[in-house]
Amino acid sequence: MSNFRTIDRLTSYLLPPSVDDWLPEKHLARFIVEVIDGLDLGRMSGAYRGSGSASYHPRMLLGLLVYGYATGVFSSRKLERATYDSVAFRFIAANDHPDHDTIATFRRRFLKEIEKLFVEVLRLAREIGVLKMGTIGLDGTKIHANASRHSALSYEYAGKLEEQLKAEVADLLAKAEAADKSDVPDGMSIPDELARREERLRKIAEARATIEARARERHAREKAEHEAKMAAREARTAATGKKPGGKPPAPPTEGPLPSDQVNLTDEESRIMPAAGGGFDQCYNAQAAVAAGSLLVVATDVVQAPNDKNQVEPMLEKIGALPEGLGKVEHLLADTGYFSAGNVAACEKAGVEPAIAMGRQPHHPPLSERFEKAPEAPKDPTPVEAMAHRLKTPAGRALYALRKQTPEPVFGIIKSALGFRQFSLRGLENVRGEWSLVTMAWNLKRMFTLAPAYRMA
Structure with a gap:
């Protein structure tokens, strides 16, 4: 005798009466809604005229975008469809369904405001105790432009x-x-x-x-x-x-x-070497990531295919962060960032650099791994001082954090979430979109690090 659950698609009432009952208490969508409700969106809401038909509130549209980017839904059409198909998106949209044109227009219109909110999210991360600035890993990754190289x-x-x-x-x-x-x-x-x-x-x-x-x-x-x-x-x-x-x-x-x-499609993008060989139409996305928490604390997007000239601009962005977030003490970067000028710039900014001066072997011999630290040079230049630090056990242990700091963030954003191509075109627009991507990552990471946190 069969023992199956009854399939009943005709019952008129399938969901709870309140949209708040549709999700578990501890859910990323709830966390994002609560965080956005605590942000100051006065600039966004003040940009609406208040005449004509009622507009969708910026809090709801921003929530859809952030949750979408945090879960791998980037297209405005897919976001619109998700408000019908996904319980989490229905919760954020309060059972409403903004069309894709509204979502896309909101994203383009308020990119600069979203960039400012990036810092507000970092303040919150500091308040709930998940952000410590001490050691920062800097790296870049190529992300496809919204244009074909054949154009x-x-x-x-x-x-x-x-x-x-x-x-x-x-x-x-x-x-x-x-x-x-x-x-x-x-x-x-x-x-x-x-x-x-x-x-x-x-x-x-x-x-x-x-x-x-x-x-x-x-x-x-x-x-x-x-x-x-x-x-x-x-x-x-x-x-x-x-x-x-x-x-x-x-x-x-x-x-x-x-x-x-x-x-001809996006004239501000550039042909760059692609991973695995060949070339593609890309931008070079930069991120400074806090060791331990893996929260992104500063971002940029550049047109240069290499990273040699990105240390000073990123130091300026880190230096412009609010003092309450904490002080950066160490900067970790691979050999693509090395130059005497970059080492000197770190020293000038009061940051101790740990930048590889050449390619590191994957399997160093045992004797090299445990050899004693060389004698410190007398009156060293900034490069000589850094070279000595990298040969000490403490310096090697510090630099070892580099691979487990920015690289996992890029790996999750590009492979797990699937963000491999910008939706927008033009350097300023993709900078804003990269801020949105990394802010969404930060909120997702904060939810993992502090799942019990609830906004007041």
Whole structure:
């Protein structure tokens, strides 16, 4: 005799009468709602005129976005659908269903306000005792732009394409002016073909102008660097009375290179090396992560494919955080961040750097792991002092925290949550979206670290 539960899809009342009863008491959606209810959203709510039909409250829309990014739902269409399909999203939306256009517009409109709320969430993390600033790990990760690399146009190819299109326009105009139209293929509309080519020529002209502007900026930067190198050589010659060895640095080339590119979909993104080989259209997302709690305390998004010039900007962002969050004592970073200037910048900021000076072997010999610390150098430069610290047992133990600080955060955001591509376009917009991603991660992490916490 069968013993199954009854399948009854016709009962008129399936859910509790209150949306508050739909979720367990300890649930991430509740935590996010409670945190957002405690934030000051006056700038957001004050931006609405108050006329016309009633608007969705910013608290609800922000809750949908943050919970979506914390659980791997990034698309505004999927967020709208989730307000029907998911109990947690229904709870946040209070059984309402804002459409995807409303959600997408809210996200674009209030990116700057969301960036400011990032710091407010860190204040809360400090208040509930889960954030300690002492040691920070800095790292970057490539995240795909909302653009295909096949939409990139090189300066050389743009010139060839421009010549081809101009020749086609001249041919179409000749056909239009000819008295005998018998040579016009069936189905061809000369005005439509002309309009299409003229639009493409306009876009190509804009792309070439963008590449030329970037080339001028690059030439000015490289020219200043070249002049500084030449001045340093002359100073060494004057100090030693000997001509420096090696060839003098070559002056930079003026004008665009044939391989210089611009992406027609998102011109502010860049071609960057992708993990596993090859290249893709990306941005370089930076994050400073607190050791122990794995909370992100500062973020940035840059167009440079490497991390060499990101230490000083991130130190400025960390230095601008409220004093009540605590003081950063150590900065951990891999060899991609190493330079004498970056080490000096850390020392100037009152932060002790632990930046790898070269690639670390995966399986160092036992004798090397347990060798005694070398004797400290006398009157060392900042780089020499750091190099000595990294060879001491305490320095090695400190640097070992680097791999278990920012890298797990990136791994969870990209693999577990699935955030591998920005939804928005343009450098400022993706910076705002990266703040939203990391703020959502911080709230998810805070919920894990302090599950018993409830807002007053």
